[in-house]
Amino acid sequence: MLFxxxxxxxxxxxxxxxxxxxxxxxxxxxxxxxVANYGDVxxxxxxNQAVDEAEQAADRVTDEVNRTLHQTFITPLDREHIxxxxxxxxxxxxxxxxxxxxxxxYDVRVMTPxxxxxxxxxxxCCERVRDVVKLLHRISDAKTAEAALKxxxxxxxxxxxxDRVLRSAxxxxxxxxxxxxxxxxxKVLYELMESVTDKCExxxxxxxxxxxxxx
Numbered sequence: 470m471l472f473x474x475x476x477x478x479x480x481x482x483x484x485x486x487x488x489x490x491x492x493x494x495x496x497x498x499x500x501x502x503x504v505a506n507y508g509d510v511x512x513x514x515x516x517n518q519a520v521d522e523a524e525q526a527a528d529r530v531t532d533e534v535n536r537t538l539h540q541t542f543i544t545p546l547d548r549e550h551i552x553x554x555x556x557x558x559x560x561x562x563x564x565x566x567x568x569x570x571x572x573x574x575y576d577v578r579v580m581t582p583x584x585x586x587x588x589x590x591x592x593x594c595c596e597r598v599r600d601v602v603k604l605l606h607r608i609s610d611a612k613t614a615e616a617a618l619k620x621x622x623x624x625x626x627x628x629x630x631x632d633r634v635l636r637s638a639x640x641x642x643x644x645x646x647x648x649x650x651x652x653x654x655x656k657v658l659y660e661l662m663e664s665v666t667d668k669c670e671x672x673x674x675x676x677x678x679x680x681x682x683x684x
Contacts, residue, residue, distance in 0.1 A: 481537075482534065482537070482538075482544065482545055482546065482551055483545065483605055483606040485530055485533055485534045485537070485555070486534075486554065486555065486558075486602045486605060487599075487602060487603055488530050489527050489530040489531065489534070489555060489558050489559070489562075489602075490558065490598055490599040490602040490603070491599060492523050492524075492526045492527035492530065492562060493523075493527060493558060493561050493562050493565070493595050493598060493599065494595050494596055494598075494599045495519075495523040495526075496520050496523035496524055496527070496562050496565040496566065496595075497565055497591055497592045497595040497596075497665075498592070499516050499517075499519035499520045499523055500516070500520050500565050500568060500569055500588065500591070501588050501589075501592050502516040502519070503516035503517055503519075503520065503569060503572070504580050504584060504585060504588045507572075507580045517569050517572075517573065520565060520566055520569040521566060521569075523562065523565075524562045524563065524565065524566040527558075527559055527562035528559065528562070530555075531555050531556065531558075531559040534551065534555040535552070535555065535556075538551055538552060545606075546605075546679060546683065547679075547682065550675065550678060550679050550682070553675050554672065554675045554676070554679070557668065557671050557672050557675055558598070558602075558672055560668045560671070561595065561598065561665060561668045561669055561672065564661065564664055564665045564668055565591070565595075565665055567661055568658065568661050568662050568665065571657060571658055571661055572658065575654040575657065575658070576654075577654050577655070577658060578651070581638075581655065583634060583637070583638035583641070583655075583659060584655075584658065584659075584662070586634045587631060587634055587635070587638075587659065587662040587663060588662070590627055590630055590631045590634065590666055591631075591662060591665045591666060591669075593627050594624055594627045594628065594631075594665065594666045594669035594670075595665075595669065597620050597623050597624050597627070597669070598624065598669050598672050598673075600620055601617050601620040601621060601624070601672075601673070601676050602676070604616060604617045604620075605617070605676070605679065608679060608680055608683050608684055609683055609684060610684075611684065614680045614683075614684035617676060617680050618677065618680055620673075621673035621674075621676055621677050621680075624666075624669050624670055624672070624673040625670055625673060627666060627669075628666040628667060628669065628670040631662075631663050631666040631667075632663065632666075634663070635659055635660070635663040638655075638659045639656065639659065642655055642656060642659070
């Protein structure tokens with residue numbers, strides 16, 4: 470038994486990365502449904518719960534990765550990269566949940582066009598995170614590395630689009646919203662939603678580092 474514990478282990482990190490990335494997409498999908506059905510209280514509660522469940526599932530994967538990392542002698546990627554990637558991905562799931570919670574806690578009444586736009590951009594970013602993570606197990610292949618970098622660039626582009634939507638939303642909000650409470654609610658929500666794409670860009674930056682080190 471002791472000898473078995475001393476044997477080198479690699480751990481199935483790539484599969485766990487894929488599982489976590491899928492939970493991120495599920496959280497983003499549930500949030501998108503929450504926004505689309507916000508006027509229906511029952512559906513709002515249903516999809517808010519779905520966001521929570523996806524985030525909790527992501528947390529479990531994160532815990533598994535960090536536990537496996539401590540127990541593994543040989544890792545397929547640099548330990549710092551594994552730790553940085555899974556925890557940055559987990560931040561994405563946390564932020565999506567924070568967006569849903571903020572709507573409830575702040576009693577946001579109306580889904581503005583800007584909320585819809587940011588939701589769509591978040592969805593696109595999360596899907597690209599999932600897609601690029603799927604490539605990591607073959608990152609030493611030149612074509613795969615090139616495809617990964619292309620996806621990282623697409624994430625950067627979507628994040629820039631979200632920045633522009635945020636700036637436009639803030640300008641419109643401060644020019645047109647007369648109710649200070651609603652202004653403050655939407656300001657917090659807009660900024661939080663845009664931070665999802667920021668964190669996806671952080672994931673892309675980690676992936677770029679992995680590509681450069683391993684391709």
